Amino acid sequence: AQSVSQHNHHVILSEAASLELGCNYSYGGTVNLFWYVQYPGQHLQLLLKYFSGDPLVKGIKGFEAEFIKSKFSFNLRKPSVQWSDTAEYFCAVNGDGNTGKLIFGQGTTLQVKP
Amino acid sequence: GAGVSQSPSNKVTEKGKDVELRCDPISGHTALYWYRQSLGQGLEFLIYFQGNSAPDKSGLPSDRFSAERTGGSVSTLTIQRTQQEDSAVYLCASTTAGRAQETQYFGPGTRLLVL
Numbered sequence: 001a002q003s004v005s006q007h008n009h010h011v012i013l014s015e016a017a018s019l020e021l022g023c024n025y026s027y028g029g030t031v032n033l034f035w036y037v038q039y040p041g042q043h044l045q046l047l048l049k050y051f052s053g054d055p056l057v058k059g060i061k062g063f064e065a066e067f068i069k070s071k072f073s074f075n076l077r078k079p080s081v082q083w084s085d086t087a088e089y090f091c092a093v094n095g096d097g098n099t100g101k102l103i104f105g106q107g108t109t110l111q112v113k114p
Numbered sequence: 115g116a117g118v119s120q121s122p123s124n125k126v127t128e129k130g131k132d133v134e135l136r137c138d139p140i141s142g143h144t145a146l147y148w149y150r151q152s153l154g155q156g157l158e159f160l161i162y163f164q165g166n167s168a169p170d171k172s173g174l175p176s177d178r179f180s181a182e183r184t185g186g187s188v189s190t191l192t193i194q195r196t197q198q199e200d201s202a203v204y205l206c207a208s209t210t211a212g213r214a215q216e217t218q219y220f221g222p223g224t225r226l227l228v229l
Contacts, residue, residue, distance in 0.1 A: 100147075
């Protein structure tokens with residue numbers, strides 16, 4: 001069965017610090033990988049996704065993620081965080097090409113101090 | 115509408131009662147998903163509808179949970195004989211065609227509290 005593990009449950013950073021959130025998945029086949037974000041009081045929305053091609057993908061608001069197949073990882077990065085990046089971040093995997101259903105990690109709460 | 119809508123936004127019920135949660139997907143989207151977000155847990159897949167195909171119910175936690183989608187649009191998730199462990203935020207998402215690479219558009223969720 002597919003599973004997703006996010007190692008950091010709660011991260012606190014100061015503005016301008018660099019961010020890296022870990023995500024590992026377990027699935028032996030072809031996967032599609034996603035990072036979703038939920039800002040306070042808002043809907044869950046897509047940050048970025050990978051399904052083929054360049055393993056370094058760029059998303060909204062300066063975020064990027066790198067797919068490393070050998071490590072089953074899809075870590076999220078941002079070189080310099082802002083207070084407005086305070087949110088909950090979810091990594092998700094889809095290996096079921098027939099349905100699109102997502103398997104999510106437990107989420108990481110990011111708090112950025114001004 | 116412009117996005118996925120869900121109602122009610124909050125629901126408080128007593129243990130043993132039945133509840134119905136509604137999801138209205140983005141117009142034209144043929145695929146609809148239900149997820150549940152429990153305290154301290156990530157989002158877990160519940161059920162998936164795609165057009166007129168039989169739904170994928172593999173994520174429903176018990177036979178107290180059921181869902182239907184009428185006319186290929188609005189969906190209702192029903193929880194019978196609610197239990198305290200059913201307390202969670204129930205999220206609905208839709209996509210154009212249910213393909214694996216598509217972005218899922220989420221609604222605001224229904225926060226269910228079972229007393």
